[in-house]
Amino acid sequence: MKRVIQKIIIQVIIIYIQKQMNHIKFQKKKNIYQEIVDKYNETCTSLPKQSKITDKHKKAIKRLYYHTLYNLKKSAEEAIYIKMSEQYRIKINKADNIRDIAILGIECIAKMTGDKVFERENMRKLVAFSDE
Incomplete structure (x- = not known):
């Protein structure tokens, strides 16, 4: 009771x-x-x-x-993240090449985690890989 x-x-x-x-x-x-x-x-x-x-x-x-x-x-914060990840998923599905998909994936993960170092380092690696 x-x-x-x-x-x-x-x-x-x-x-x-x-x-x-x-x-x-x-x-x-x-x-x-x-x-x-x-x-x-x-x-x-x-x-x-x-x-x-x-x-x-x-x-x-x-x-x-x-x-x-x-x-x-x-x-509310979780809903924002879910909406953001859904927007990135749609962009990734519409992307034409692997480089754009990789960039969008890195941006999505960085925004979700708030990890600026992850974004900076992986974008740098992607640019270096693309230049080769």
Whole structure:
């Protein structure tokens, strides 16, 4: 039962945070905790009502809020990488010669990993190989 209540609370907090994604600052908005308690009471009608919120609850809400923001940011970054790799895959499929395919492959890997040294060194090798 306790685990079910925790899951419900987490879902309520996540829903609330998703609706309030305009970077709420906990220090500036003092009634955010009460708003979350109100949303909990509104959503979880079969559970006991919460009237006050403890410091422990506030810490948990803050932690979930920032954890959710972090996960959303990470998911957005991953989506960008997936879109970028798909764009490179399309370019590679359309490339006419092996040199262009190699250049696109090196660029794709470098962008995905953020490894500038990899890109510089392998482009240098490719130019040297092409000149031979």
